[in-house]
Amino acid sequence: MNNPADEREQCQKKRKSITCEASTLRTSRRRFCNNKNEEEMNKGVSTTLKLYDDPWKIKKKLTDSDLGILSRLLLAADLVKKQILPLLGADHARAAETEEGTPVRIWDMDTKTMHQLVLKRWSSSKSYVLIGKWNQDFVRRRDLKKGDEIGFHWDPYNCVFNFCVLKRTMPEN
Secondary structure: OOOHHHHHHHHHHHHHHHHHHHHHHHHHHHHHHHHHHHHHHHHOOOOOOOOOOOOOOEEEEOOHHHHOOOOEEEEOHHHHHHHOHHHHOHHHHHHHOOOOOEEEEEEEOOOOEEEEEEEEEEOOOOEEEEEEOHHHHHHHOOOOOOOOEEEEEEEOOOOEEEEEEEEOOOOOO
């Protein structure tokens, strides 16, 4: 027969061994998870499930100046620097900073029509504007009004900005 003291000692050794293995497994699993997250961040890929991501990264509530005879859509500088210039490529981003600006193609998703405007930095206000046929191609053709909300997002497959009227203001009676 086995000695009870020997059995107890073997049991304690086994328990210690299992505890060490579990601790090592937790540490390596944690290390793997951290490395995986770092790797995902470095590659710009995530395996995190997101239930909804609003594609309309650039939204604007139209003002009187956006609808006026100057035929330009005023865009905030920080918005353009974060959401537009990085998508255009270095040459077009540099051109957008000049007086001439850079041409950008815009696909109207509602009417399925292609348009071209020019994006440039407006020196007087340090913001950016889309100029060209903004008034003709969008304001008048789409009957845009003050308070309407529009949106743009970049389509990387077609290299265009998609445009949509997101919300119409209620007409005043």
